[in-house]
Amino acid sequence: MTHPSEEQLIAYRYGDVSETQERAAIDRHLASCDACRTSYEALQRVLAAVEAAPVPERDASYGSRVWQRISPQLDQRERLDWRAWLVPRRWVAVGAMAALVFAAFLAGRFWPRPTQQESAGPIPVQVRERILLVAVGDHLDHAQMVLAELVNAGATETLTKGGVDISFEQQRAQDLVEANRLYRQTATRTGDSTLVNVLDELERVLVEIAHSPAQLSSAQLNEIQQRIEARGILFKVRVIGSQVREREKSAGQIAPRGRS
Amino acid sequence: MDGSDAERVAQALAGDRDAFRVLVERHSRSIFRLAYRMTGNEHDAEEVVQETFLKAYRRLSRFESRSNFGTWLYRIGVNCSLDLMRKRRPDSERRDSDAPEGSEAVRELPSPDPAPDRLLLSAELGRQVAKALGALSPTERAAFLLRHFEGQSIEEIGQALGLRASATKNSVFRAVQKLRLALEPFVQVKPNVAASRAPSPNQ
Numbered sequence: 001m002t003h004p005s006e007e008q009l010i011a012y013r014y015g016d017v018s019e020t021q022e023r024a025a026i027d028r029h030l031a032s033c034d035a036c037r038t039s040y041e042a043l044q045r046v047l048a049a050v051e052a053a054p055v056p057e058r059d060a061s062y063g064s065r066v067w068q069r070i071s072p073q074l075d076q077r078e079r080l081d082w083r084a085w086l087v088p089r090r091w092v093a094v095g096a097m098a099a100l101v102f103a104a105f106l107a108g109r110f111w112p113r114p115t116q117q118e119s120a121g122p123i124p125v126q127v128r129e130r131i132l133l134v135a136v137g138d139h140l141d142h143a144q145m146v147l148a149e150l151v152n153a154g155a156t157e158t159l160t161k162g163g164v165d166i167s168f169e170q171q172r173a174q175d176l177v178e179a180n181r182l183y184r185q186t187a188t189r190t191g192d193s194t195l196v197n198v199l200d201e202l203e204r205v206l207v208e209i210a211h212s213p214a215q216l217s218s219a220q221l222n223e224i225q226q227r228i229e230a231r232g233i234l235f236k237v238r239v240i241g242s243q244v245r246e247r248e249k250s251a252g253q254i255a256p257r258g259r260s
Numbered sequence: 261m262d263g264s265d266a267e268r269v270a271q272a273l274a275g276d277r278d279a280f281r282v283l284v285e286r287h288s289r290s291i292f293r294l295a296y297r298m299t300g301n302e303h304d305a306e307e308v309v310q311e312t313f314l315k316a317y318r319r320l321s322r323f324e325s326r327s328n329f330g331t332w333l334y335r336i337g338v339n340c341s342l343d344l345m346r347k348r349r350p351d352s353e354r355r356d357s358d359a360p361e362g363s364e365a366v367r368e369l370p371s372p373d374p375a376p377d378r379l380l381l382s383a384e385l386g387r388q389v390a391k392a393l394g395a396l397s398p399t400e401r402a403a404f405l406l407r408h409f410e411g412q413s414i415e416e417i418g419q420a421l422g423l424r425a426s427a428t429k430n431s432v433f434r435a436v437q438k439l440r441l442a443l444e445p446f447v448q449v450k451p452n453v454a455a456s457r458a459p460s461p462n463q
Binding site: 006007010011013014016042043045046047048049050051053054055056058062063064066067069070071073074142145148149152164165167168171172215 | 277280281284285286287288289292293296297302309310313314317346385386389390392393397398399407408409414421422423424426427429430432433434436437439440443444446447
């Protein structure tokens with residue numbers, strides 16, 4: 001046989017080679033081809049190193065300790081459960097809305113406007129700014145993660161045959177759209193036009209992802225990937241994300257620590 | 261001795277909390293290992309373990325008795341880990357990428373009294389493994405861990421992560437490919453060569 005691809009070798013390692021014949025052919029090839037055998041042995045060593053990375057041990061009574069910690073919470077959850085069964089996603093939605101309301105409160109109330117003097121509030125302006133910068137930074141990181149996964153999806157031949165399921169990324173994009181809108185509105189109010197532009201563009205991409213079919217053919221996936229890449233949105237999000245992190249750091253240095 | 265998982269689930273559903281306690285005691289350690297490998301630190305792993313069992317308890321009626329309870333629990337554990345990682349990603353990224361001497365992976369390195377050069381190499385390798393795992397996307401990491409450590413099939417992993425078989429296979433492939441690119445220089449056959457190539461953690 002010709003030299004197996006890296007993908008075939010990995011599938012072979014995990015016993016995912018479908019045909020017995022194909023497996024036997026790889027067996028024979030590895031026995032006769034030094035280069036492929038060396039490559040396969042290197043793969044084995046890498047996986048062995050990952051396997052050898054230590055995991056902290058938990059003793060035999062660990063399970064009892066976990067039980068002691070969670071059992072009081074089971075009682076609380078049991079009391080709530082009859083409602084949860086009626087509206088299974090309600091608590092998630094309530095949690096998300098609470099976070100949004102809190103963020104909106106912070107955003108509307110606390111984002112420092114360029115021309116505004118610091119008001120005598122209970123939280124210093126720099127601390128307030130930092131709280132929001134942390135939130136925006138986190139949001140941009142999450143968006144970056146979704147975009148990167150979509151751009152990298154289907155990088156191999158496997159996907160060009162069968163298409164791809166983006167429901168996971170789609171759900172995450174959906175979750176990010178509302179928060180993105182809020183941060184964009186806040187940035188608009190404060191006149192941060194660079195951030196507004198990137199968030200505006202990001203929002204369109206996120207909405208597009210959220211509204212795409214969950215199952216994409218390779219062609220559809222390529223189309224989305226090309227649109228993301230043509231806009232350079234991933235790069236822009238990375239740049240603005242690191243700028244926000246820088247501002248966050250500066251705000252952290254200026255902001256007084258603790259209660260003082 | 262303590263009955264099968266499926267029997268315990270049935271008893272727990274009938275209101276026997278003690279039956280659920282047995283399941284928690286039976287599976288906590290393996291969920292911890294999974295969660296530690298997913299999140300990369302003990303504190304988060306502990307949180308994931310608790311959340312996993314709380315969610316499992318709440319969803320117990322959705323468990324199908326023909327399925328494997330451990331596999332079902334792993335699925336919940338992976339998704340709890342992913343949720344936590346999304347929440348904490350900036351911190352974990354900093355931990356992974358800043359080559360921290362005090363990170364869990366380095367602190368937890370074992371081997372009592374190894375030769376100094378071996379210690380240096382294993383510490384460096386442990387750090388590089390943690391870094392390489394941290395550089396995988398959450399989906400890739402989850403797919404790889406379930407395939408490699410838990411031996412779950414592509415179909416089972418796909419169900420756990422909400423992915424089609426092709427996407428799951430691709431996630432495992434991408435994960436291994438990235439790990440290989442990152443770690444191959446550190447696992448050369450000749451230890452002396454690897455040791456001399458590996459930068460000192462103190463540099």
